[in-house]
Amino acid sequence: MGQRVGIVGVGQTHHRSRRKDVNGIELINEAVQRALEETGLTRDDIDAVVIGNMDHFEGINYVDMWSVEGAGAIMKPIMKVTTGGTTGSSVAISAYHHVASGLFDVVLAIGWEKNSESDTTGGIITCSDPIWDRDYYAGAIPSLAVEASAYMKAYGVTEKDAARVSVRDRKNALRNPFAHLRREVTVEEVLSSPMLSYPIKLLDICPRTDGAAAVVFASESVAPKLTRQPAWVNATSVSHSYTYFGDIDYTSISSLEIASKDAYQQAGITDPFRQIDVIELYQPYSFAGLKWIEALGLCEPGEAPQLVWDGVTDLEGELPINPSGGVLSTNCIGATALLRVGEAALQIMGKAGERQVDAKVAVATGFGGCYWSDVMILGKEPR
Amino acid sequence: MERVAIIGVGQTKYERQKTEDSFADLVYEATTKAMADAEITIEEIDNVVTISNDFWDGRTISSMAVMDAAGAANKNASTVEGDGTFGALYGLMRILSGSYRTTLVVAHSKSSMGSLPIITNSMFDPIYYRSVGLDGISSAGLQARRYMDKYLVTEEDCALVSIKNHHNAKANPYAQLATELTVEDVMSSRALAEPIKLWDASPISDGAAAIILACENRAKKSAKKPAWVKGVGYCADAYYLGDRDLAEMDALSTAAKKAYSMAGITEPFKEIDVVELYDAFSYQELMWMEGLGFCDRGKAAKLVQEGVTQRQGSLAVNPSGGVLSAHPVLTAGLARLAETALQLRGEAEERQVEGAKTALAHGMNGSCGQGHCVWVLSQ
Amino acid sequence: MSEKQELLVLKSKTTEMPYHWSVGREGAKFLQELRDNKKIFGMRCSKCGKVYVTPRRVCGPCFTPIKEWVELKAEGTLEAFSIVNYKFIDPNTGDIRPVPYTYGYIKLDGADSTLSHVVSITDSSKLRAGMRVKAVFNEERHGSLKDIKHFEPINGK
Numbered sequence: 074m075g076q077r078v079g080i081v082g083v084g085q086t087h088h089r090s091r092r093k094d095v096n097g098i099e100l101i102n103e104a105v106q107r108a109l110e111e112t113g114l115t116r117d118d119i120d121a122v123v124i125g126n127m128d129h130f131e132g133i134n135y136v137d138m139w140s141v142e143g144a145g146a147i148m149k150p151i152m153k154v155t156t157g158g159t160t161g162s163s164v165a166i167s168a169y170h171h172v173a174s175g176l177f178d179v180v181l182a183i184g185w186e187k188n189s190e191s192d193t194t195g196g197i198i199t200c201s202d203p204i205w206d207r208d209y210y211a212g213a214i215p216s217l218a219v220e221a222s223a224y225m226k227a228y229g230v231t232e233k234d235a236a237r238v239s240v241r242d243r244k245n246a247l248r249n250p251f252a253h254l255r256r257e258v259t260v261e262e263v264l265s266s267p268m269l270s271y272p273i274k275l276l277d278i279c280p281r282t283d284g285a286a287a288v289v290f291a292s293e294s295v296a297p298k299l300t301r302q303p304a305w306v307n308a309t310s311v312s313h314s315y316t317y318f319g320d321i322d323y324t325s326i327s328s329l330e331i332a333s334k335d336a337y338q339q340a341g342i343t344d345p346f347r348q349i350d351v352i353e354l355y356q357p358y359s360f361a362g363l364k365w366i367e368a369l370g371l372c373e374p375g376e377a378p379q380l381v382w383d384g385v386t387d388l389e390g391e392l393p394i395n396p397s398g399g400v401l402s403t404n405c406i407g408a409t410a411l412l413r414v415g416e417a418a419l420q421i422m423g424k425a426g427e428r429q430v431d432a433k434v435a436v437a438t439g440f441g442g443c444y445w446s447d448v449m450i451l452g453k454e455p456r
Numbered sequence: 457m458e459r460v461a462i463i464g465v466g467q468t469k470y471e472r473q474k475t476e477d478s479f480a481d482l483v484y485e486a487t488t489k490a491m492a493d494a495e496i497t498i499e500e501i502d503n504v505v506t507i508s509n510d511f512w513d514g515r516t517i518s519s520m521a522v523m524d525a526a527g528a529a530n531k532n533a534s535t536v537e538g539d540g541t542f543g544a545l546y547g548l549m550r551i552l553s554g555s556y557r558t559t560l561v562v563a564h565s566k567s568s569m570g571s572l573p574i575i576t577n578s579m580f581d582p583i584y585y586r587s588v589g590l591d592g593i594s595s596a597g598l599q600a601r602r603y604m605d606k607y608l609v610t611e612e613d614c615a616l617v618s619i620k621n622h623h624n625a626k627a628n629p630y631a632q633l634a635t636e637l638t639v640e641d642v643m644s645s646r647a648l649a650e651p652i653k654l655w656d657a658s659p660i661s662d663g664a665a666a667i668i669l670a671c672e673n674r675a676k677k678s679a680k681k682p683a684w685v686k687g688v689g690y691c692a693d694a695y696y697l698g699d700r701d702l703a704e705m706d707a708l709s710t711a712a713k714k715a716y717s718m719a720g721i722t723e724p725f726k727e728i729d730v731v732e733l734y735d736a737f738s739y740q741e742l743m744w745m746e747g748l749g750f751c752d753r754g755k756a757a758k759l760v761q762e763g764v765t766q767r768q769g770s771l772a773v774n775p776s777g778g779v780l781s782a783h784p785v786l787t788a789g790l791a792r793l794a795e796t797a798l799q800l801r802g803e804a805e806e807r808q809v810e811g812a813k814t815a816l817a818h819g820m821n822g823s824c825g826q827g828h829c830v831w832v833l834s835q
Numbered sequence: 836m837s838e839k840q841e842l843l844v845l846k847s848k849t850t851e852m853p854y855h856w857s858v859g860r861e862g863a864k865f866l867q868e869l870r871d872n873k874k875i876f877g878m879r880c881s882k883c884g885k886v887y888v889t890p891r892r893v894c895g896p897c898f899t900p901i902k903e904w905v906e907l908k909a910e911g912t913l914e915a916f917s918i919v920n921y922k923f924i925d926p927n928t929g930d931i932r933p934v935p936y937t938y939g940y941i942k943l944d945g946a947d948s949t950l951s952h953v954v955s956i957t958d959s960s961k962l963r964a965g966m967r968v969k970a971v972f973n974e975e976r977h978g979s980l981k982d983i984k985h986f987e988p989i990n991g992k
Binding site: 093094132192194195198199202203204205206207208209210211212214215216218219220222223226268269270271314315316317318319320323 | 887
């Protein structure tokens with residue numbers, strides 16, 4: 074039962090703070106056209122579409138129906154998958170199942186967000202329970218800040234350690250023509266940027282971006298005809314557990330531990346640090362670049378700062394993280410997790426341009442909601 | 457397509473306003489009912505697909521409220537934002553992909569909570585349509601008018617649908633509006649958006665529904681008779697109302713054709729015994745019957761007049777009372793699937809259609825039936 | 836045809852999107868106790884023994900209904916906090932929420948999960964994760980979490 078599935082093409086917009094030249098549907102279409110061009114496909118070749126974004130940002134209900142013109146989905150099967158920040162990866166996983174089910178051979182996964190048209194903070198605040206959390210919840214930043222302070226307290230990690238992560242990702246973005254923020258930063262600049270919610274400063278956190286991504290998934294019979302080296306889906310796993318923000322244990326990101334362990338098992342990975350070649354980590358703020366790689370099992374708790382300072386996760390290092398510049402450089406929320414999958418796929422496909430690293434096994438993660446995590450593993454061989 | 461079946465169903469009673477229950481409570485009720493029906497434990501549920509919508513719930517990441525209640529705390533889960541039939545389809549794919557043996561699909565709805573005009577107005581494009589003030593009811597009025605003018609269908613024809621369905625609802629313990637009506641009752645009811653009057657429209661409803669899908673191996677061991685999925689199809693038409701002829705249903709016929717072809721059905725009217733379709737408004741039952749290929753264009757009214765679509769007729773349509781009798785948004789499509797599964801098992805009690813062997817469940821997404829999803833199931 | 840390309844932006848007016856959320860049976864009891872008796876209750880799962888302070892009908896990990904109510908002390912430990920420093924529109928009121936304010940997670944004595952609320956102090960030198968805090972109730976209470984005005988440090992701790 075089930076076909077094996079590979080990613081054969083990725084299209085994305087040039088991400089910006091504000092795309093005044095396009096409306097939402099056109100923004101989606103830009104990414105879709107590029108994905109089609111990449112794979113030499115036409116709209117007619119797409120069997121089905123899956124799309125995701127966060128409704129309240131743009132204030133549009135039933136986005137799957139609204140976007141059909143831009144998504145190339147008129148008179149096609151289309152559905153909307155949305156799970157908050159993890160939307161993009163949930164969409165990717167959904168596209169995987171669409172093809173693996175045998176119902177379709179070529180499926181287009183689309184993620185997008187026009188953050189400039191939204192009240193992002195207000196939109197995020199309404200993810201909190203209206204009765205139990207909403208009066209005090211102030212959006213993602215303070216709840217992430219809480220995790221950061223707990224981590225700093227437990228292991229003596231410093232703001233400077235976190236700043237090194239921002240430096241890495243913002244430098245990588247220079248090699249990614251699509252990234253939103255393409256200016257390097259220094260540790261000093263990060264440390265002196267405005268404090269938003271201790272210990273998170275402006276340069277520790279992701280931007281708000283207008284952007285879209287489209288990723289083409291194909292069945293094993295079709296994929297090799299569409300690209301020389303498909304990025305085969307070797308594992309998918311999610312952990313979407315908590316309901317209230319007060320339930321979360323901030324000392325560990327258990328959802329990422331659980332999802333990654335499950336994914337590693339599916340993909341036959343027993344030694345993550347050695348067997349993974351590149352990671353596109355959904356890292357909305359700098360401290361996550363330390364704490365969450367421990368959750369991924371790359372090193373022991375508290376050891377991540379050393380790994381990062383040693384340059385192990387830099388582009389030229391043993392295990393590059395976020396060669397695309399990551400979420401710190403581009404954050405069009407509905408697309409962000411899909412971009413992690415897309416960028417990881419480009420690495421396997423050998424189409425990552427100047428940000429290419431040598432990669433046989435790539436991991437893409439998604440994060441969102443109540444500390445939820447998604448993990449997808451891509452490889453050069455199907456499993 | 458490998459064989460997959462519905463092995464458990466659960467529904468809450470649909471009511472105008474359920475104040476004792478939060479979203480999570482409704483989901484828990486539907487989930488545990490479906491599990492009890494399937495005689496399955498939570499450990500045996502491999503993965504979960506929840507169905508909800510941020511606008512209807514007043515909450516970004518609406519799925520966050522119900523993950524625990526859907527038993528998803530330690531499982532792989534995802535969320536479809538759209539009608540229940542689409543969510544169930546994703547649940548089906550997750551089994552067909554070989555990843556999971558069983559999927560719980562659960563939808564909830566508390567349409568009583570928010571402002572319907574604003575929520576449905578938000579479906580319309582902010583640049584070109586929203587300021588006109590279109591909403592769910594006025595847009596349906598447009599479509600009804602167009603359909604009725606083009607195919608010479610009268611308001612009285614539509615009234616017969618309302619009468620039949622509200623009468624059928626009397627046999628359905630979950631339905632909200634069960635009552636006997638006359639043509640005069642319907643015709644004299646308050647005008648909402650011409651030609652749609654109060655009794656032509658579905659009510660505001662709260663409720664939840666859940667189904668459990670299982671792969672063949674597991675379904676064969678099921679406590680109840682499995683309702684096998686024979687064919688599925690879904691399709692969306694153009695978005696802007698002016699881009700298509702609202703009286704036509706290319707998306708529905710495309711979806712139906714796909715489902716029929718998979719199920720090996722060549723004469724839907726003859727081969728299908730019971731239909732649960734998404735009649736958010738009385739005119740829609742007539743339109744969707746035609747789009748599903750049960751009769752020629754404009755001829756559905758005649759079938760209704762002749763009593764063919766009554767519960768005892770040769771093609772029972774909405775023996776549950778349909779969406780006209782209970783409209784928990786998003787949940788309603790999943791309820792259609794639950795009802796057809798019960799029919800095929802012979803467990804639909806007083807609303808049972810005699811000898812139901814093959815059934816069709818239909819759900820709808822977007823405004824004026826832009827998107828449709830069709831399921832064919834059999835014993 | 837106009838020669839110059841103008842990029843237009845359509846600004847919507849502000850719309851209220853009202854919702855009437857049902858608190859549900861468990862939540863209603865919790866809030867009633869808050870309003871009428873200035874008491875905070877938790878709910879204990881009979882299977883895993885965990886005491887949740889945000890009331891709910893089902894324990895997620897155990898997937899069993901929770902029936903037991905446990906009265907908690909109106910004081911506990913400030914597990915984590917963050918001082919919110921940026922202005923934003925409060926979706927509940929439509930107005931800018933006053934900043935700075937300290938957003939905290941408080942583990943009340945007897946509970947296993949934390950309650951998210953505000954702490955009265957915004958001076959980071961006076962705040963510490965692990966410090967003891969107690970609930971201060973409003974004189975007028977209406978049956979919402981705001982019936983607790985804030986949490987403040989217990990003297991000298």
